[in-house]
Amino acid sequence: MHDEAAEAVALQAGAPSDPVVVLFQSALIRARQLDKGNAQSGSLGNDFYILDIALWDDLGVKYPTRKKQWQGTLDELNKARNAIAHRNDDQLAKVKAGQPLNLRTFKKWRSSLHGAASDFDNVVGAYLKDSAAIGWQA
Structure with missing residues (x-):
């Protein structure tokens, strides 16, 4: 989604083959934390x-009751992932104290993040549509 959004923003500066557009798009994703x-x-x-x-x-603004849930799910999932991947037994014990690491928990996380992805797409799409309509300016 971030790649597509970066492309949409960059294309507002010109044609896809324009070297400035290519450079602009590259700059928008260069320091992306998601890649690291x-x-x-x-x-x-x-x-x-x-x-x-x-x-x-x-x-x-658009999903006030779900935003906090999504952030919590991301935080919980990352704590569990890092504890498991780095074989950190102390951190894993803390994670397990907060919720059991079982199929039910993982299904809850998956459901939450599936909804988040769809609603993230709605928010990003609306922003891009509005910015294109008014002429994007940073």
């Missing part, structure tokens, strides 16, 4: 902010 680590609420927010999209603020 896990998708955490902070990294998602920072990466979309480069595109002038206040992702979490916009999600909070």
Whole structure:
């Protein structure tokens, strides 16, 4: 989604073959945190902010009751993933104290993030549509 959004923003500056557009698009994704680590609420927010999209603020306006749930799910999932991947037994014990790491928990996380992805797409798409209609300016 971030790649597509970066492309849409860059194309507002000209034709796809224009070297300036290609350079602009490359600059928009160059320092992307998503390419270096896990998708955490902070990294998602920072990466979309480069595109002038206040992702979490916009999600909070459009989906106020779900925003906090999505951020919590991302945080919980990343803590569990990191504890398991890095074989950190102390951190894993803390994660398990908060919720059991079983199929039910993973299905809950998957359901939450599936809804988040769809609603992220709605928010990013609306932003891009509005920015194209008024002429995007950072």
